Each structure stands twice: as C-alpha cells, then as structure tokens.
Amino acid sequence: ARWTGSLEEMTSYIRSYFAGVPPPEEETPELLSKSLKALRDELTATPAHAHCLADPKYMGDAFLALFLRTEDFKVSAAAARYRRYWEFRLRIFEDAAGLPFSAARERTALDLVRPDTLRGVH
Secondary structure: OOOOOOHHHHHHHHHHHOOOOOOOOOOOHHHHHHHHHHHHHHHHHOOOOHHHHHOHHHHOHHHHHHHHHHOOOOHHHHHHHHHHHHHHHHHHHHHHOOOOHHHHHHHHOOHHHOHHHOOOOO
C-alpha cells in the first residue's frame, strides 16, 4: 500500500510507532573500545570457528565494529551475528570460507549451483 498522508502525519505515525524503543547508543571511542574488547572476549570464550579467530583481518577493529554497530553495541547480539555470518560462509564456501570473498567466490562458483546449496530455492 502506498502512503497517501502528509509528511507530518507520517512523522507522527513513526514517532508513535517507535515511542517505546530506546534511542541508539551514541558511539564514542570509549564505547567502541570497551565493546570491541568485550566482543573479542565473548568470541574467544566460545570459539565456533577457530580459523576465523586466528586471522587478524577477521578479528580486527574495523571488521568487528561492523557487527557491533549493526547491533547497537549489544555485545551478545553482535557475537551471535558474527557466528551466523561464519556459519553462512562455511555453508556456502566450505573450506574456502576463510579466504577473501572474491577468492572464495571464484573457488566455489560452480559449487554454488549444487542442489544441496539451493535449499528453499525453486
């Protein structure tokens, strides 16, 4: 359905819809540093994919900050998203999951059309 009301009506509706939702936490260098340490601690406490944790580019500040920002600095939610990210990469790229995306994609391009990787796609 297409919105036919005014901008003011839309703004009012959006504000009332999100009235109970707390605002996102303001990112500060202190919050980022504290959250990165907590995320690393949580990921290494329950290592799901050891090869990911051993590679500095997958445990670097810039990469991990993507997960923290997506989850508004909620460390356990960011850790869960990180694990799902690797579960997906492992399912798609198998032993090439730790390679950069372009290399993994080239190595497994033909495998992507295997019937077992197209679950739910008809």
